[in-house]
Amino acid sequence: MYPPAKAKFFRTLIIIWIGVVILAALVYGLFFSPLSPFHQCTLIGCRDTLELSLSHEPNVQYSILLTSQDGTTRNITCTPGSNTASGDATAICRTGIVTVYGFAPKSVNVEISWKGGNYTTYTSPSYAPFRPNGPFCPPECRLGRIFIQLP
Numbered sequence: 001m002y003p004p005a006k007a008k009f010f011r012t013l014i015i016i017w018i019g020v021v022i023l024a025a026l027v028y029g030l031f032f033s034p035l036s037p038f039h040q041c042t043l044i045g046c047r048d049t050l051e052l053s054l055s056h057e058p059n060v061q062y063s064i065l066l067t068s069q070d071g072t073t074r075n076i077t078c079t080p081g082s083n084t085a086s087g088d089a090t091a092i093c094r095t096g097i098v099t100v101y102g103f104a105p106k107s108v109n110v111e112i113s114w115k116g117g118n119y120t121t122y123t124s125p126s127y128a129p130f131r132p133n134g135p136f137c138p139p140e141c142r143l144g145r146i147f148i149q150l151p
Contacts, residue, residue, distance in 0.1 A: 041137030048104035050125060050144045054096045054112075058150070062114035063087075064098060068105030076100065104142050112150070119150055 052064070057080055066074040066089075077086045078093030085091040090101040107124040125144030131137055 042133045044132040046130070046132050046139055046141035047102045048142045048144075050100045050103050050105070050108070050146070052098040052100070052110065053145065053147045054098070055147070055149045057096045058112075058114040058117070060115050062112060065109075065111040065113075066100065066103065066105075067109040067111075068103075069107045070105070072103075072105070074100055074103050104144055108146070110146065110148065112148070117151065119148070121148065 050066070057078075059080055061077065061079045064074075064076045064078070066076075074089035074091070075087040076089050076091045076093070076098060078098060080095075083092060083094055085093045085098070089103065092099045104127065105125070107122065109122045110120065112119045123146055125146050127142040127144040129140050130143055131140050133139075
């Protein structure tokens with residue numbers, strides 16, 4: 001058995017440790033819990049998104065035709081050096097990355113064509129959920145990514 005002074009010291013440490021744990025739980029509950037009166041969600045909207053990462057971008061204008069398993073298509077045309085995309089899809093073309101909004105198929109046929117070349121693949125994107133307004137706030141959307149190794 002411990003001498004009385006050591007036993008008192010250990011009891012005091014245990015009481016302090018329990019107090020710190022309780023204080024941490026209260027702070028979390030007050031400021032971070034979704035049930036807290038201080039918890040607020042912003043109103044940012046989101047849409048499911050498909051992102052194509054190209055191993056390298058063609059140095060000329062290129063077109064992408066995406067066809068989902070149910071036959072839905074998206075056409076995108078990108079011009080190197082420009083962040084805008086044209087076509088029938090809401091998309092952004094950045095250097096080596098094409099982001100298509102409102103399109104999240106389980107599997108997709110990707111056809112990329114440019115002057116002097118083309119590439120076709122059929123794949124299933126991997127999706128991850130994201131919440132732009134915070135971890136406990138709606139909406140929850142999905143971001144799918146496909147890496148494409150162009151020849």
